[in-house]
Amino acid sequence: MAMRKSGLSRRDFVRDAGGLLIGFSLVDTAVVPRLFAQAGGGPLAAPSPKRLDAWLRIGSDGGVRVFTGKLEIGMGVDTALTQIVAEELDLAPGRVTLVLGDTGSTTDQGGVGGSTSISLGSRPLRNVAATARAALVQLASRRLGVPVDQLQVADGIVSAKNDPTKRVSYGELASAGLDDAAGDVLKVSGAGFALNVEGTAKTKDPKTYTVVGTSLPRVDMAPKILGQFEYITDVRVPGMLHGRVVRPAGVGATFVSLDDTEARKIAGYVKTVVEKDFVGVVAETEWAAIKASKAITVTWTAPVQAFPEQKDLYAHMRSAAPKATRETAKVGDVAATIARGAKKIDARYDVPFQSHATMGPGCAVADVHMDGVTTVWSGGQKPHALQKGFAQLLGVPANMVRVVWMQDAGSYGRPGFEDAAADAVLLSKAAGKPVRVQWMRADMTAWGTKGPACVFDLSASLDAAGNVSAVQFTSRAFSGGEIMYLPDTAGNYLGAQLTGVKNTSGVDEFAEWGGAAPPYTFPNLLAVAHVVPGFHDVASPLRSTHLRDPEGPATSFAVESFIDELAAAAGVDPLELRLKHIDEPRAKNALTVAAEKFGWDKRVSPKRNATGDVVTGRGIALGTRNGTYVGTIAEVQVNRKTGEVKITRLVCSHDCGLIINPDALKSTIAANLVQSLGRTTKEEVLFDRSNVTSVDWSTYRVARASDVPPVVDIVLINRPDLPPGGAGEPSSRPTAAAIANAVFDATGARVRKIPLTPENVKAALATA
Amino acid sequence: MARTALKINGRQHVVDVDPDCPLLYVLRDTLALNNPRFGCGLGQCGACTVLIDNRAIRSCTLPASRAVGREIVTIEGLATAGRPHPVQRAFIDEQAFQCGYCLNGWVLTAKALLDKTPQPTERQVVSACQSLICRCGSHTRIFAAIQRASKDMSKRA
Numbered sequence: 001m002a003m004r005k006s007g008l009s010r011r012d013f014v015r016d017a018g019g020l021l022i023g024f025s026l027v028d029t030a031v032v033p034r035l036f037a038q039a040g041g042g043p044l045a046a047p048s049p050k051r052l053d054a055w056l057r058i059g060s061d062g063g064v065r066v067f068t069g070k071l072e073i074g075m076g077v078d079t080a081l082t083q084i085v086a087e088e089l090d091l092a093p094g095r096v097t098l099v100l101g102d103t104g105s106t107t108d109q110g111g112v113g114g115s116t117s118i119s120l121g122s123r124p125l126r127n128v129a130a131t132a133r134a135a136l137v138q139l140a141s142r143r144l145g146v147p148v149d150q151l152q153v154a155d156g157i158v159s160a161k162n163d164p165t166k167r168v169s170y171g172e173l174a175s176a177g178l179d180d181a182a183g184d185v186l187k188v189s190g191a192g193f194a195l196n197v198e199g200t201a202k203t204k205d206p207k208t209y210t211v212v213g214t215s216l217p218r219v220d221m222a223p224k225i226l227g228q229f230e231y232i233t234d235v236r237v238p239g240m241l242h243g244r245v246v247r248p249a250g251v252g253a254t255f256v257s258l259d260d261t262e263a264r265k266i267a268g269y270v271k272t273v274v275e276k277d278f279v280g281v282v283a284e285t286e287w288a289a290i291k292a293s294k295a296i297t298v299t300w301t302a303p304v305q306a307f308p309e310q311k312d313l314y315a316h317m318r319s320a321a322p323k324a325t326r327e328t329a330k331v332g333d334v335a336a337t338i339a340r341g342a343k344k345i346d347a348r349y350d351v352p353f354q355s356h357a358t359m360g361p362g363c364a365v366a367d368v369h370m371d372g373v374t375t376v377w378s379g380g381q382k383p384h385a386l387q388k389g390f391a392q393l394l395g396v397p398a399n400m401v402r403v404v405w406m407q408d409a410g411s412y413g414r415p416g417f418e419d420a421a422a423d424a425v426l427l428s429k430a431a432g433k434p435v436r437v438q439w440m441r442a443d444m445t446a447w448g449t450k451g452p453a454c455v456f457d458l459s460a461s462l463d464a465a466g467n468v469s470a471v472q473f474t475s476r477a478f479s480g481g482e483i484m485y486l487p488d489t490a491g492n493y494l495g496a497q498l499t500g501v502k503n504t505s506g507v508d509e510f511a512e513w514g515g516a517a518p519p520y521t522f523p524n525l526l527a528v529a530h531v532v533p534g535f536h537d538v539a540s541p542l543r544s545t546h547l548r549d550p551e552g553p554a555t556s557f558a559v560e561s562f563i564d565e566l567a568a569a570a571g572v573d574p575l576e577l578r579l580k581h582i583d584e585p586r587a588k589n590a591l592t593v594a595a596e597k598f599g600w601d602k603r604v605s606p607k608r609n610a611t612g613d614v615v616t617g618r619g620i621a622l623g624t625r626n627g628t629y630v631g632t633i634a635e636v637q638v639n640r641k642t643g644e645v646k647i648t649r650l651v652c653s654h655d656c657g658l659i660i661n662p663d664a665l666k667s668t669i670a671a672n673l674v675q676s677l678g679r680t681t682k683e684e685v686l687f688d689r690s691n692v693t694s695v696d697w698s699t700y701r702v703a704r705a706s707d708v709p710p711v712v713d714i715v716l717i718n719r720p721d722l723p724p725g726g727a728g729e730p731s732s733r734p735t736a737a738a739i740a741n742a743v744f745d746a747t748g749a750r751v752r753k754i755p756l757t758p759e760n761v762k763a764a765l766a767t768a
Numbered sequence: 769m770a771r772t773a774l775k776i777n778g779r780q781h782v783v784d785v786d787p788d789c790p791l792l793y794v795l796r797d798t799l800a801l802n803n804p805r806f807g808c809g810l811g812q813c814g815a816c817t818v819l820i821d822n823r824a825i826r827s828c829t830l831p832a833s834r835a836v837g838r839e840i841v842t843i844e845g846l847a848t849a850g851r852p853h854p855v856q857r858a859f860i861d862e863q864a865f866q867c868g869y870c871l872n873g874w875v876l877t878a879k880a881l882l883d884k885t886p887q888p889t890e891r892q893v894v895s896a897c898q899s900l901i902c903r904c905g906s907h908t909r910i911f912a913a914i915q916r917a918s919k920d921m922s923k924r925a
Binding site: 217218229230231285359410438663667668670673702703706708710 | 846869907
């Protein structure tokens with residue numbers, strides 16, 4: 001398992017170009033080296049998804065190389081895809097390597113997003129592998145003179161069932177050529193995430209799987225821990241310089257003048273770059289670039305006071321005229337039912353801006369050639385969209401730009417890796433050399449994109465019998481697509497905006513009942529979602545976009561807290577109320593499985609008669625996302641004096657259909673739980689009237705060792721009869737409400753404001 | 769610029785660097801030792817951790833000149849004769865990370881901890897790791913790996 005999936009070494013490609021790896025057909029046997037700067041050259045042909053060899057090639061050693069537009073951003077997707085391909089090919093997983101996200105050699109599968117890499121992205125790979133296997137077996141049949149139905153395959157060796165000495169390997173078959181497989185043999189449907197291809201061969205019956213469903217160690221894990229893995233930060237190309245950016249003094253501040261006298265004295269200083277309000281510096285070494293960026297004095301106009309005081313954010317959101325409105329559910333007559341209800345419940349929930357704050361600030365290398373092919377290495381999770389966006393930024397056709405994805409630190413959506421890459425493009429163009437940019441911490445945390453702040457107003461009524469008779473849901477959120485999550489236009493990037501390019505591709509994305517939170521049913525229901533206009537059109541540090549499951553965790557927090565409030569008002573156990581109002585059997589099952597694991601004691605919240613400063617409680621919440629169902633139960637200790645919440649146990653049941661790799665799935669869920677508990681109890685982007693003031697790990701706080709519950713129980717629900725669903729995000733949805741509901745159970749105080757800091761908890765306790 | 773002699777992973781290197789230059793950039797930029805990673809440049813996260821005289825140190829804030837005459841070990845140098853260090857082995861066995869960008873901090877802090885405290889309590893593990901960040905949230909696996917390494921190493925001792 002010593003193969004590197006993402007950063008293929010230079011040697012691999014030299015071998016490749018030397019012809020040791022032989023393709024299915026005659027075309028394109030050599031992949032353009034991943035780590036070579038491209039000087040000049042003509043337009044690049046995009047691989048055609050109709051061709052088998054666009055997806056899969058077999059070497060003379062029998063190793064199979066798979067080319068996919070999907071990526072690996074930390075959750076083990078490349079391992080799962082390896083298993084799926086190996087399964088269909090009857091090949092040991094160790095003989096499969098993946099080439100991920102290179103616009104020069106992989107098809108456009110939309111990159112990564114929406115927890116769809118397995119559910120949608122694996123389909124063409126599975127079909128291609130099955131088609132390739134069938135073609136190889138056909139060829140073996142001719143070679144061995146044995147009918148296809150009397151052949152068997154084990155680890156890439158095709159042999160006669162009744163005479164295993166009659167055998168031939170995939171490698172031998174591929175070396176001899178495979179005319180049948182050349183040409184446009186695949187039927188293409190869909191595009192982006194939904195791109196699929198189908199051959200004539202049938203895929204395996206999941207009942208017969210021997211590789212899919214096993215806990216294969218992740219292909220990237222040992223290389224990473226042994227220090228043999230190449231991240232985006234490790235890309236070096238000949239002649240490469242280092243760049244750093246200098247951002248404006250605040251939102252709306254424009255460039256007046258610059259004094260780089262001191263920077264010029266720094267050994268290794270190369271150039272200061274100014275293009276309108278975009279300022280950067282290029283130097284021979286990273287340290288010289290950092291020093292020079294600090295030595296430059298830029299005079300800016302006074303920033304605009306574009307943001308409200310932080311304490312007024314939620315009031316602003318509730319009073320601002322919506323930019324767009326969408327009704328997502330309307331059943332019965334909510335207003336009339338609530339008006340005649342026996343009991344009325346109202347609640348408002350507030351969720352702040354949050355930051356991707358990736359472990360490594362965005363990093364990229366760009367090698368711009370206005371007279372040839374530009375190459376950009378980036379960790380952005382949609383490389384084919386970046387290809388279009390960078391081409392637009394440079395004013396060249398898309399086929400003159402190649403984007404090579406390399407793994408960066410996490411990603412969690414559209415974090416700003418894209419903007420860092422655009423900065424590298426601008427600096428490389430100005431310097432005429434390849435330039436590597438890595439942002440400083442504040443460039444990432446303060447100036448990176450943000451997950452949108454959201455507020456929710458919910459109302460409901462109970463009838464005389466105590467049943468929930470009506471629910472009204474209203475959300476107001478900054479758009480999850482103010483910065484379009486498909487970064488395929490120049491105006492998408494911060495650096496480009498600073499040079500004067502307008503952001504024209506933003507979309508209205510809502511915090512929706514049903515889509516972003518469980519679709520409970522009530523006899524009367526009205527759900528309306530509004531998008532609140534952004535604060536500033538150009539280069540705002542509070543520009544909003546996708547952050548791990550766009551509006552899901554926020555909306556689920558509001559809805560799942562409110563369901564708990566309804567249960568308390570109705571005097572019903574919160575699990576029981578959920579089961580009553582959700583139809584989907586898999587959702588119900590996820591809840592009951594979690595409850596069994598936890599040892600749920602059926603009763604009404606809050607707990608009565610708790611004494612002492614430190615009290616305990618438990619809370620449950622449901623998460624649903626595109627056919628994945630998650631039940632999470634939190635057990636907490638709350639210090640009523642200090643407002644401190646300690647999470648002592650988390651139980652999470654997880655049903656995402658067929659499981660590809662149970663251990664990797666568990667690990668991803670466990671990490672989702674910890675990340676989301678940090679988002680619940682700590683994370684909040686701080687800002688003043690013109691700037692984000694969360695600039696580092698002390699001003700943007702995330703989960704740390706002491707926050708991790710001593711017990712985390714994950715229960716996987718496998719469904720081999722169903723197709724695989726998504727797992728990258730769903731388990732981050734219910735965490736916040738499970739914790740807030742547990743705090744309520746413990747104290748009787750309802751915390752409706754994220755994060756559940758001691759201050760916010762104390763404020764809730766004071767009004768309980 | 770000053771000629772600076774550094775002993776890294778058992779080998780002497782003489783580099784010509786700005787005396788203020790943090791060790792991190794010398795390791796990465798000058799010597800192409802890629803594993804210590806830039807996370808914050810402020811000593812707040814641990815992604816740049818190296819062992820110096822067997823203590824876990826943040827290389828992003830330590831001037832290279834202050835590492836002269838000391839034993840510097842990076843993840844690259846943790847294995848002996850091609851065999852993973854038992855701490856690395858345990859992290860691999862627990863499949864401890866998601867993206868793994870932070871792992872230098874966790875693995876090397878674990879090694880320094882276990883050398884001093886071979887059988888740490890849960891509280892000691894948390895306290896040793898409190899100043900590290902893992903943005904993906906891999907903590908539960910990381911703690912399991914540290915406990916596994918502790919067991920494995922005490923068996924061998």
